[in-house]
Amino acid sequence: xxxxxxxxxxxxxGPVRPEHDEPVFHEKWEGSVLGxxxxxxxxxxxxxxxxxxxxxxxxxxxYLSWSYYExxxxxxxxxxxxxxxxxxxxxxxxxxxxVSSSAPLVPLTSRDTDKAFVRGNFERExxxxxxxxxxxxxxxxxxxxxxxxxxxxxxxxxxxxxxxIRGRHVFPDAVVSHGKExxxxxxxxxxxxxxxxxxxxxxxxxxxIDAFEPYLLxxxxx
Amino acid sequence: MSDSDHHHxxxxxxxxTDIQKRVKALESILxxxxxxxxxxxxxIIEHFEHKVGPHVGARVVARAWVNPEFKHALLKDATQxxxxxSDFPEVGQHLIAIENSDSLHNVVVCTLCSCYPWDVLxxxxxxxxxxxxxxxxxxxxxxxxxxxxxxxxxxKKVRVWDSTAETRYLVIPQRPVGTExxxxxxxxxxxxxxxxxxxxxxxFSAESKDHG
Numbered sequence: 001x002x003x004x005x006x007x008x009x010x011x012x013x014g015p016v017r018p019e020h021d022e023p024v025f026h027e028k029w030e031g032s033v034l035g036x037x038x039x040x041x042x043x044x045x046x047x048x049x050x051x052x053x054x055x056x057x058x059x060x061x062x063y064l065s066w067s068y069y070e071x072x073x074x075x076x077x078x079x080x081x082x083x084x085x086x087x088x089x090x091x092x093x094x095x096x097x098x099v100s101s102s103a104p105l106v107p108l109t110s111r112d113t114d115k116a117f118v119r120g121n122f123e124r125e126x127x128x129x130x131x132x133x134x135x136x137x138x139x140x141x142x143x144x145x146x147x148x149x150x151x152x153x154x155x156x157x158x159x160x161x162x163x164x165i166r167g168r169h170v171f172p173d174a175v176v177s178h179g180k181e182x183x184x185x186x187x188x189x190x191x192x193x194x195x196x197x198x199x200x201x202x203x204x205x206x207x208x209i210d211a212f213e214p215y216l217l218x219x220x221x222x
Numbered sequence: 223m224s225d226s227d228h229h230h231x232x233x234x235x236x237x238x239t240d241i242q243k244r245v246k247a248l249e250s251i252l253x254x255x256x257x258x259x260x261x262x263x264x265x266i267i268e269h270f271e272h273k274v275g276p277h278v279g280a281r282v283v284a285r286a287w288v289n290p291e292f293k294h295a296l297l298k299d300a301t302q303x304x305x306x307x308s309d310f311p312e313v314g315q316h317l318i319a320i321e322n323s324d325s326l327h328n329v330v331v332c333t334l335c336s337c338y339p340w341d342v343l344x345x346x347x348x349x350x351x352x353x354x355x356x357x358x359x360x361x362x363x364x365x366x367x368x369x370x371x372x373x374x375x376x377x378k379k380v381r382v383w384d385s386t387a388e389t390r391y392l393v394i395p396q397r398p399v400g401t402e403x404x405x406x407x408x409x410x411x412x413x414x415x416x417x418x419x420x421x422x423x424x425x426f427s428a429e430s431k432d433h434g
Binding site for chain 1: 241242244245246247248249250251252254255256257258259261262263264265266267269270271274275312313314315316331333334335336340341344345347348349351352353354355356357358360361362363364366369370377378379380381382383384385386387388389390416421
């Protein structure tokens, strides 16, 4: 969906202000939110794409005014309610219903937190060859997706060159739209800065994205 | 957030902000349903506060500087190269190392959310997740880098990598001149977090050597 999370190429947010000697967490509750997020993802009921899409659905004014971990808190609660991890009543009271509808889940325990620290592998084995080769010129689609996509607005309908093939990966758009991994070939595509930004950018700049095969067309054929 | 608007007094005299109350409520219901364990949450916090961080990436970069074979393997497949070294922590798949040179500067962003190579750099700083950085680094990298005090030479190529998938990028900064006689572990101290994102460079001066 084309909401405020897709920030690339916007103006008006002012200068970047790096914080000197920034702590890992500014407040204790931020660490709890991170711990809760890792623990909830570990349950395996939904993946990171679902979590990201829930953040994308935060209203733009709130997305910009909330801190990062405030957004996470909102997203974790909203997704847990939406997916029935607990009910409104349970959340309000803090007391689990005696009869729980949820299937038995294996929680993350302190014995195996190490498992939660290594990033999951999103590459999937499968049949079929990639449609594009390194060096191929491609054009990105002019997408209008109301669900989830990882093709940023600034890189749509632009001509670029494939510089690497990264394997067949879980397709985020499909995970969110119909709960299927639907693995797709993933490529790194490089665009001349001028192709995207026109004369606003000097000729030394290029932009690179990782693009799934369904985002890409062959200029001379498609 | 204004404190006076969001603090509420409790009978025991403690005050909690609205957000603290929401986080507590979320944790309570998940614990009471047996879906999360508080000890596991504490370990996760401990891990990100004390175990993983830019010092991990810095050791990887320093080794790449002194060991050409490792650097070659790192640029080919960073995950495999790191996981084959017994003294580095295990990292996830599809970590990609990108090397700076005299003619090329690389810088990394996630315009859509906050993708970042946690297993070699720890959690991202606030600015990396903020609207100013995510919006402008793609369209005007040179001026954003100036805000970090980094002035790139005219004519140097700049590649801006947007982490839009489950790949993660680690910039290998250039080894500072004058560091030929310095050990790998001392070199690692020159490698800053920002130099591995591409918003800084690794630097060295005789003074920094004297001060360890």
